Structures are given as structure tokens and as C-alpha cells.
Ligand SMILES: [Zn+2]
């Protein structure tokens with residue numbers, strides 16, 4: 274693209290300044306303003322591949338108001354904090370768009386429950402691992418016979434939109450593993466803040482009940498308390514070394530699940546080989562080949578060795 278056209282790609286957002294949480298909640302705690310955000314978020318210009326800016330009268334009509342004084346009062350509250358105003362109309366820059374995306378994800382509003390999506394055979398008892406979509410928008414995977422709980426994965430209601438149940442479950446796992454990978458790298462998938470990543474081998478009662486191998490991966494955002502506790506296998510699945518090993522063995526890493534043989538065996542192999550500093554070993558095996566990895570307490574791979582049995 275020619276240099277003179279590039280500036281057109283960058284919309285000028287005007288004067289945006291930091292506001293306090295009190296100011297933000299006071300601005301947002303009003304129905305018309307929420308409707309303005311939703312109408313601007315929905316507007317999309319197919320031919321230009323960008324948000325469609327709405328003029329004052331278009332936006333007022335979309336929101337369904339006829340009193341322009343009243344409408345202007347509410348719109349004015351949003352401009353400069355969540356809504357941008359250009360010569361050719363109003364639009365949502367990043368803060369407004371982030372809020373719009375949360376609203377339409379259904380996370381705030383929808384409490385639909387789905388039960389008993391059959392997923393797999395249970396490795397412990399031969400029963401059926403089933404997924405239940407709970408009223409708090411989390412997928413819970415557990416065995417209907419032996420009641421072993423295998424995983425809890427947050428998933429927005431929109432994850433089921435235009436997908437079969439099976440495709441939705443795949444989407445949930447792909448999304449979960451990509452979040453877990455970011456968190457292991459110290460980046461919070463929810464707020465971008467720093468994540469404290471620890472391998473814990475001195476388990477308390479609660480952690481002990483969650484652990485198969487006597488070691489727990491604890492990943493917690495120091496800003497927003499977004500946290501992930503899991504067995505080491507799930508976190509190991511997000512490393513380049515294990516991902517490549519599984520791909521070479523014909524598996525799709527994001528779709529290798531907690532109750533699959535390869536994962537169950539890996540968790541049973543977890544060994545603390547050194548305590549100070551902590552070194553933990555885990556082994557994955559696929560089709561006669563194995564990979565041994567050693568992790569330090571920050572989830573960094575200290576060493577990895579592949580061998581044919
Ligand atoms: Zn079972």
C-alpha cells in the first residue's frame with residue numbers, strides 16, 4: 274500500500290483520558306448509553322472491512338430515541354471515554370469495543386444450561402465422560418459412573434453459536450490451551466497483566482485433591498486473579514517440545530484431553546527429581562516413542578529428550 278494512503282488506516286480517536294473506576298461505572302450505569310455502545314459495536318462496513326461510523330441521527334434512530342436533547346446528553350457522556358467522534362461519525366475505539374465484545378459474548382446475560390453431552394469413555398471405569406454446560410458459563414467434564422471430575426473450562430455462550438456440540442467442545446479446548454500457553458509464558462489472557470507461574474510440590478488438602486502426580490501447576494494473574502490450576506501434563510501440552518512430539522505422533526495437541534491415555538500416563542509419570550531448586554520430570558509416550566521433559570518451578574523446560582523405546 275502506498276505511503277500516502279496509510280494514514281487513512283489510522284483513525285484519530287480524539288482526546289481520551291484515564292478515568293477512575295467510579296467515573297467509569299457512573300458513565301456506564303445507564304441503559305441508553307449501553308444501547309449506544311451495542312449499536313456502534315454492531316455497525317460494520319463490509320466493503321471497507323472496518324467499523325461503520327454512524328452519524329448522530331443514524332445512531333439516535335438505531336437506539337430508538339426521538340428526543341435529540343436527551344440522546345445528546347447520554348452520547349456526550351460516552352465520548353472521550355468509550356466512544357470516539359470523527360468528522361464522519363461516531364465509532365468505538367478499543368475500550369468501547371472491548372466492552373461491546375463482552376456484552377455480546379453472552380457472559381453477562383445468558384445462563385443457558387446444557388447437560389449430558391457425551392464425550393468419551395472414562396479411563397478409570399469404562400463409563401462415559403460427559404460435558405455439562407453449567408449456569409455460570411463453564412463446561413464441566415466428569416464421568417457419569419465413577420463421578421471423577423476431569424476438567425472445568427470457562428466458555429462463552431456464543432461458543433455454541435452455529436456449531437454442533439462436538440465442534441463447540443473442540444473450540445473450548447483449543448481456546449483453553451491457547452490461554453494456558455499464554456499464562457505459562459507469564460501473560461494473562463484476560464487482562465494482559467503479569468502471571469505468577471509456579472510448580473508446587475508441597476500440596477495442601479485442596480491442591481492434593483486436584484493432583485494426580487503430587488505436583489500442581491499454579492498460574493495466577495497478579496492483577497486480576499485469573500487463575501489456572503492443573504496437573505503438569507496440561508501445561509506441558511502447551512510447550513513447543515510436547516506439541517511437536519504429539520504432532521509427529523499423529524495427534525492434535527489441543528484436542529488431547531485430560532482423560533486420554535497419553536495424558537493419564539504422563540501425569541502418572543510425574544517425578545520430583547530435585548527439590549532445591551525444584552526440578553520435575555514428566556514423560557509422554559506415543560506409538561513407541563517417548564519424550565522426557567524436566568521443568569523448573571517457573572515452568573521453563575530445563576531439558577527434553579526424545580527416544581524410541
Ligand atoms: Zn468413570
Ligand SMILES: [Zn+2]
Pocket residue numbers: 461462463464465466494495496497498499
Ligand atoms: Zn489478569
